[in-house]
Amino acid sequence: MILDCAIIGGGPAGLTAGLYTTRGGLENVTMFEKGMPGGQIMNSSEIENYPGVVGEITGMDLMTPWPEQCQKFGLKHEMVNIVRITKEGDIFTIHKEGGETAQAHSVIIGTGSSPRRAGFAGEDEFFGKGVSTCATCDGFFYKGKEVAVVGGGDTALEEALYLAKICSKVYLIHRRDTFRSAPNTVARIKRTENIELVLNSSPEEVYGDNMGVTGIKVKNKDGEIRDITVPGVFTFVGNDVNNQTLIQEDGSFLCDMNEQGQVIVDISMTTSVAGLYATGDMRIAAPKQVVSAAGDGAVAALQVISYVDELLN
Ligand code: FAD
């Protein structure tokens, strides 16, 4: 059987594409997601800017009902890592990890982005042993203890606020003295008593012993080194686009990309390849928001419905 549409990735973009394609009349739609559906927002301790959802809600609580809503309209879900998408003639082949394949008339890709490593000494060695990129997952291990957060964007500041409620003190280490974050969030950071700002400072090294991290050394812009004794270091230094499935055997990309590895799309999420649509965080000029990723999924789905109809009729 050839699928009407294969959706790659089950974050807000992929799930919304699943809802709109199936509810819009496509019968054979499968969403391929390598983990639990919901996407990266599942790791967020708090989201307060999803329209219509008033008050504090965790990413997991926001996303939990989404798959059930899609399944009601017939979306199928397969938990598998997709390694490559290829196209021959009008047919796409979805290459699954393990060697199996699926075929589809159209593809909506929404594989999102993943946390970047900051690149300081000890980061890889102590990853999972005191170095983390997920406050919701690991914050509780440091209840009543001091921790460090590295980064100056929305994620670092929001997660520092979350950690400040659990931990006795949070050192917020940022390489500049201004933040890349919403003014409201910066204001909350500044009035939180147990957050100490360590500005104009970059991590030099995370160190520890066989039990895990015991501290982090940071260097300020005057070259002075400060040693901060903490058992936990959380890094939130941005994300890299997950575009691996678009890489072909010869190393080229299936569709046109920009220099940052983001998929080039027009306002209808159409890529340079007919029948292939890219959505959410992985596309050019993405606002990197749950609401915009969901919007992209809806836009792409409506395109797919017309594309498949024209192709098959
Ligand atoms: P993602 O959410 O990244 O989902 C992509 C999915 O694809 C993942 O589930 C992944 O497992 C899957 N996948 C990837 N590769 C493969 C593969 N090869 N095979 C199969 N499946 C694959 N936005 C807001 O609007 N408000 C907020 O308050 C907010 N807070 C945030 C807090 C944190 C800590 C983080 C990390 C992000 C936050 N964001 C927030 C941003 C928001 O989460 C993203 O913009 C949004 O999730 C992007 O959705 P997406 O569907 O494009 O991708």
Ligand code: NAP
């Ligand atoms: P980001 O906005 O790219 O910020 C990354 C931060 O890490 C920057 O402050 C950057 O410093 C710093 N940094 C980068 N590399 C570093 C390194 N090697 N060492 C030390 N510091 C380093 O990433 P993000 O905060 O994860 O946000 C990603 C996107 O998701 C953004 O568009 C954001 O708005 C969105 N988001 C939105 C919300 C929300 O709406 N509430 C919440 C979370 C995320 P410089 O500032 O000096 O570059």
